[in-house]
Amino acid sequence: MGRITLNDIRKRFGTTEVIHGVDLEVGEGELVVFVGPSGCGKSTLLRLIAGLDQPTSGTIEIDGRDVTRVSAADRGLAMVFQSYALYPHMTVQQNLSFGLQNTKMARDEVGRRVSEAARMLEIEPLLERRPTQLSGGQRQRVAIGRAIVREPAAFLLDEPLSNLDAELRVTMRAELAQLHDRLTTTMIYVTHDQVEAMTLADRIVVLRHGRIEQVATPLDLFNRPANLFVAGFIGAPNMNLFTATAQDGQAALPGGLAVPVPRNGPCTIGIRPQHLHPAEADASALEGRVTLVEALGTETVVHFRTADGTDVITVMAGQPGIRLGDTIRLAPDPGQIHLFDADGDRMDNNV
Amino acid sequence: MAALPAKLGVVVTAPLVLLARAVDPPLRWWQRMAGQGGMAAVFLLPNLAIFGVFVLFPLALNFVYSTTAGTDILLQGRSFVGGAQYARLLECRDYLDPLTCREDTFWTAAANTLVFVVLQVTMMVVVSTITALILNREIRARGFFRAVFFFPVLLSPVVVGLIWRWILQRQGLLNLVMVSLGLEPEVWLNDRTYAFAATIGVSVWAHMGFYTLILLAGLQAIPKDLYEAAEMDGTRPARVFWRITLPLLGPNLAVVLVLALIRGVQIFDEVYVLTGGGPGTSTLYLTQYIYEVGFASVLRNPGLAAAASILMGLVLVVLTLCQLWLSRRGEAKGAK
Structure with a gap:
C-alpha cells in the first residue's frame, strides 16, 4: 500500500506552465522529500498528488490505480498543512474525529482510532482543548494526528515544521522520523530546508522551476550532485x-x-x-x-x-x-x- | 520617472506639513500645562463637544419634554406633568389587544414594528448570508455583482421609497408588466398584506448590500486551508457549511443581527415614502407614530412623542445589551 507513480505531470495556471513534465515513482513505505527554492513547484506537485489541484496533463497512480480524475477524498491520502488547518471552533477530539464522521464510520471505531492516535502522539490530556489553547508544537501533533486517524495509504506533509521555532523543529523532526519508522506508511514531505530533507528522507527529489533536477538518497546528492544547481543547493x-x-x-x-x-x-x-x-x-x-x-x-x-x-x-x-x-x-x-x-x-x- | 511622484508627494503634503509645524508649539505648551494624561482629554474634546451638542443634549432635552404637556414647541410654554405621558402610553385594559389601550395607535405601531422586525431581520440575515456565499465563489463577473448588490445602500432611503412606489403603485411598472402578460393587475400598496410585505422586501433590498459586505469579509477571513482539509476528508458541502462556515461566521452574523435589529426598529424613511403607514395603520411603525404625534398631526403632542421615543430607545438599549452579551459569550467560548 502506498506506491505513488507520476507520469509526465504538467500543470498550467493560465498561460504559465509551472510543472513541466514530472515523472516520479515513490515506493511503498518510502519517505520522499521534495526540496527546492521558493516557487520551484514542490507544493504544487504535492497538491496535485493530493487531488486539491488537477494536472493539465499526465497521470497519477496510487498502487497501480489511475487516480488522476479521482476526488481528493477518494485517493486514500491524508495531508498535513503548513498552517495545520485545524478547525478553530472544535476541540482537539472533534478535530481528530471530524473527518472520520464523514465516512459514517461506527462510533466505536472513531473513538478507538482517535484515542490510539492521541496516545501515539501524547496529546491525550489535550483532547478537550481548542487549537487556540495549544502551543505550536501541540497544534502540529494534532494536525499529524488528524492525518493518522484516517489510516491513509500515504501521508502528504506540506512544510509541516516551518511554523515552529528552531528548537522545536529539531525535536519534531526527530519525532516525525520515529513516527515514519513506526507506521511504515509512505510519506511525501515538502520542505525548503535542506537539513530537514537530508535528515528525514529515504530519497530526496530536488526541484527547480517545475522540473526535477535530481532524485537520489541524501548522501548520493551530497557526494554526486548531478548538476551545478544541486551542487549549490545541497550542503552548508x-x-x-x-x-x-x-x-x-x-x-x-x-x-x-x-x-x-x-x-x-x-x-x-x-x-x-x-x-x-x-x-x-x-x-x-x-x-x-x-x-x-x-x-x-x-x-x-x-x-x-x-x-x-x-x-x-x-x-x-x-x-x-x-x-x-x-x-x-x-x-x-x-x-x-x-x-x-x-x-x-x-x-x-x-x- | 520615479522622481516625479516623489516630488508630487512633497507638494501634496506641504500644506499638511506647514499646518503641523504651526500647531506644534501651542500643543507643546498645552502638554506642559495639562500633562500627558490631560492631552488625551484635549484631543477628545472637539469630538466630544459635537457629540454632546447633537446627541447628549437632545437626549436630555427629549427626556425633559417627555415630562411636559401642551402643544407649544417651546419649553417655557409647556407645563410639567411628571410621568403622565408615560402612563398615558402604557394605559391598557388588555395588553394583548391594542384597541383596548388609551393610545391604541402607539400599540398598533409597536405590534407592527415587532412583527416587521422579526420577519425583516430573519429575511435580512438569510438573504445576505446566501448572497455573500454566492459572491464569495469564483463566479463570472463577481466584481460586477458585488457592486450591483451594494448599490442600493448608496441610495437615499427616500429615493428607494420612490423607486419602489413607482414600481408597485396602481399604474406602476409591475402592474404594467402583469397586464402585458395577460394577468389581472393588483393594488399592491392598498392591500394590507401586500403593503406590509412590500415594506419588508424593500427595506431588505435597500440594506442587504451592507450586511452582505460584512458577511463577505467574514467569509474571506476563513482560511482556505480549512476547506482543503475538509475536502481531503471528503466532507459533503452541506456539512462543510453547517460545521465549518457557519460557526466561523458566527461573530460576523452576530454583528449583522445587532445592526439589522437596531435599524429595523428605527425604520422610517422608505416606508413613509412608500406606503405612508397605510393602508389604514397596517404599515405604521413606531418611528412614524412618533413623528406624526410630535410634528405632523394637527394637535401635535411633543411630550407624548418624546415619551414614546424614550420607550423605544429603552427597547433598543435592551436589544443591544442582549446582543453584546451574546457575542461576548461567544468570544469567551471561542477563547476558552
Whole structure:
C-alpha cells in the first residue's frame, strides 16, 4: 500500500506552465522529500498528488490505480498543512474525529482510532482543548494526528515544521522520523530546508522551476550532485564553484592549482568547504587573505579571498586559531572534486 | 520617472506639513500645562463637544419634554406633568389587544414594528448570508455583482421609497408588466398584506448590500486551508457549511443581527415614502407614530412623542445589551 507513480505531470495556471513534465515513482513505505527554492513547484506537485489541484496533463497512480480524475477524498491520502488547518471552533477530539464522521464510520471505531492516535502522539490530556489553547508544537501533533486517524495509504506533509521555532523543529523532526519508522506508511514531505530533507528522507527529489533536477538518497546528492544547481543547493556552507577553461585535460584553479578534466572547454570546478585542507609548503595551492571567521566551536567557517578576487569558503575542524587578515594556503582532497560541463551537468571523472 | 511622484508627494503634503509645524508649539505648551494624561482629554474634546451638542443634549432635552404637556414647541410654554405621558402610553385594559389601550395607535405601531422586525431581520440575515456565499465563489463577473448588490445602500432611503412606489403603485411598472402578460393587475400598496410585505422586501433590498459586505469579509477571513482539509476528508458541502462556515461566521452574523435589529426598529424613511403607514395603520411603525404625534398631526403632542421615543430607545438599549452579551459569550467560548 502506498506506491505513488507520476507520469509526465504538467500543470498550467493560465498561460504559465509551472510543472513541466514530472515523472516520479515513490515506493511503498518510502519517505520522499521534495526540496527546492521558493516557487520551484514542490507544493504544487504535492497538491496535485493530493487531488486539491488537477494536472493539465499526465497521470497519477496510487498502487497501480489511475487516480488522476479521482476526488481528493477518494485517493486514500491524508495531508498535513503548513498552517495545520485545524478547525478553530472544535476541540482537539472533534478535530481528530471530524473527518472520520464523514465516512459514517461506527462510533466505536472513531473513538478507538482517535484515542490510539492521541496516545501515539501524547496529546491525550489535550483532547478537550481548542487549537487556540495549544502551543505550536501541540497544534502540529494534532494536525499529524488528524492525518493518522484516517489510516491513509500515504501521508502528504506540506512544510509541516516551518511554523515552529528552531528548537522545536529539531525535536519534531526527530519525532516525525520515529513516527515514519513506526507506521511504515509512505510519506511525501515538502520542505525548503535542506537539513530537514537530508535528515528525514529515504530519497530526496530536488526541484527547480517545475522540473526535477535530481532524485537520489541524501548522501548520493551530497557526494554526486548531478548538476551545478544541486551542487549549490545541497550542503552548508555552499559548495565553492570556480569557472575555468580546460586545456590538454587540465583546468587551473585560482592560484594555479591544476585539476585533471576529462573534456576540454569551459567547465566549473566544485569543491565543498569541508574538503579543503592546508597545502604542503612547496605545492601549488588556493591562497588568500581571510575576510571572515565564523567560530562555531566544533568547527570554524573561514571565508577568504584569493589574489584574483575569488571568494572561497572553507570549514575547519575545531578552533584552528585563524584570524581576520591571515593568509592561508589550502588544497582540495583529490577525490572530492566535482566537475561540471558548460551546461552545468556533472562530468564523470576519475581524479 | 520615479522622481516625479516623489516630488508630487512633497507638494501634496506641504500644506499638511506647514499646518503641523504651526500647531506644534501651542500643543507643546498645552502638554506642559495639562500633562500627558490631560492631552488625551484635549484631543477628545472637539469630538466630544459635537457629540454632546447633537446627541447628549437632545437626549436630555427629549427626556425633559417627555415630562411636559401642551402643544407649544417651546419649553417655557409647556407645563410639567411628571410621568403622565408615560402612563398615558402604557394605559391598557388588555395588553394583548391594542384597541383596548388609551393610545391604541402607539400599540398598533409597536405590534407592527415587532412583527416587521422579526420577519425583516430573519429575511435580512438569510438573504445576505446566501448572497455573500454566492459572491464569495469564483463566479463570472463577481466584481460586477458585488457592486450591483451594494448599490442600493448608496441610495437615499427616500429615493428607494420612490423607486419602489413607482414600481408597485396602481399604474406602476409591475402592474404594467402583469397586464402585458395577460394577468389581472393588483393594488399592491392598498392591500394590507401586500403593503406590509412590500415594506419588508424593500427595506431588505435597500440594506442587504451592507450586511452582505460584512458577511463577505467574514467569509474571506476563513482560511482556505480549512476547506482543503475538509475536502481531503471528503466532507459533503452541506456539512462543510453547517460545521465549518457557519460557526466561523458566527461573530460576523452576530454583528449583522445587532445592526439589522437596531435599524429595523428605527425604520422610517422608505416606508413613509412608500406606503405612508397605510393602508389604514397596517404599515405604521413606531418611528412614524412618533413623528406624526410630535410634528405632523394637527394637535401635535411633543411630550407624548418624546415619551414614546424614550420607550423605544429603552427597547433598543435592551436589544443591544442582549446582543453584546451574546457575542461576548461567544468570544469567551471561542477563547476558552
